[in-house]
Amino acid sequence: MSTTYSKIILPTRPQPDTVVAIFILKKFGREQFPGIEKAVVDFWQILPEGESEETLDAKGVVLIDLGGGRFDHHAARVKTTASDLIAGHLGVVDKASLAKLLEYARRDDFFGKGTVSEDPIDRAFGLSALIAVLNKSLVKNPAKLIDYVLPLLIAHHNEEIRRTEQLPLEFEEKIKNGEVETFEVRQRDKKLRAVILTSDNGSFAGYLRSQNGGRFDVVAQWLPSGHLNILTRPTKRVDLRSLSALMRVEEAAQAGYSIEMGVRDLAKFGRLKEIPEWYYDPATNSLQNGGLNPKEVSPTKIQKNGLKKIIELGLSEKAWDPRI
Incomplete structure (x- = not known):
């Protein structure tokens, strides 16, 4: 009997990298992690006594940045992000429609520059800043942030699919048809x-x-x-x-x-x-x-x-x- 995945665990409140990681996992992980698209997000600072990534996986729990496992980028031997680890595991790290999201997660995580502009308005309304203020206003319910931000990432990714996959094919077809x-x-x-x-x-x-x-x-x-x-x-x-x-x-x-x-x-x-x-x-x-x-x-x-x-x-x- 296959495992149904019902929970995603983070060690701290959501950050840009982990939000992108959750989006990629829910979008592309349905085959390897059945039910993951409906999984809820919870927060543990440490693993429950006697549990490991393997035992929790059998119970339908996916760990991100926790427990030193496959999706814990702090435990990786090379500098990386949770988003890259999950995208690599799912075989979508080179997908053109994910290029901007993955680069955004790297830039924010490595350099703290999710928004490069020095303009105060750009910085205030950049995604990284909005995630930060949402975390401050959702202290008692940090998982709610995922509900607010995922639709934005879904809309972005849908547009990237159009831009990198659908539109080139449609334009080529129109050229062929004169x-x-x-x-x-x-x-x-x-x-x-x-x-x-x-x-x-x-x-x-x-x-x-x-x-x-x-x-x-x-x-x-x-x-x-x-x-x-x-x-x-x-x-x-x-x-x-x-x-x-x-x-x-x-x-x-x-x-x-x-x-x-x-x-x-x-x-x-x-x-x-x-x-x-x-x-x-x-x-x-x-x-x-x-x-x-x-x-x-x-x-x-x-x-x-x-x-x-x-x-x-x-x-x-x-x-x-x-x-x-």
Whole structure:
């Protein structure tokens, strides 16, 4: 009869490394540790008299950082973390979707730098700081911290699966099917890489702007609903003013709006009541036709087959240079 695992034991209140370790154990350990996904977390400073890791394992108890066992990183011969020990034991230490979580646990455990930024707001709201303040407010019920933090790690990991596994395959498939347009445009002294595609996946724009996704500087993403959003890579500091004006001019022409506005007014941030389909967001440096959840915003009437030309003309600033 196989053992059902019902308890995970820590020696002290949860730390970033042990929280990540518990996430990995619950997520990937179901085959080796049946029932572990439902196991509760408890805290022992020492093992009960007469017990060992082996005897407790037979009773469905997993020890983390306690008892000098397989998941006690303090007893390891090399510098490591509980997260790495568990990931290694389960054969997932090289899984791309876990890379950031494992590195976060190492950085926090080895150097106390779960948050590298020196900005006080970043540090106050970084995960390590939030775990610390949760521990202070949950002194009598430290296991509750796991309930609060695990959903955040689950959401992060789900996004990493999309970014490292699902999106590369989907993008490759779209390229094979001729559903992607890529091109380059020069804006002043910068060469911009742009891509146009259709997808309702909200993670695509971020992926395509990342190192793994090709580092595109401009991503124009059509939604199946006909809405269109144009996003940029922040570090490239793309100037969207000329493109904003052109998109609004084209929208007005296609929709039959009668507008009497100068080009500088058409390039303004925010939403123009005369052309409500488009919002120029200075915070994200993007042009949004409703974002990923359009609701009351109507789909653009700009034609797909003319979009590339508009983007090229707008980004190159050949029709209008906003600096003049």
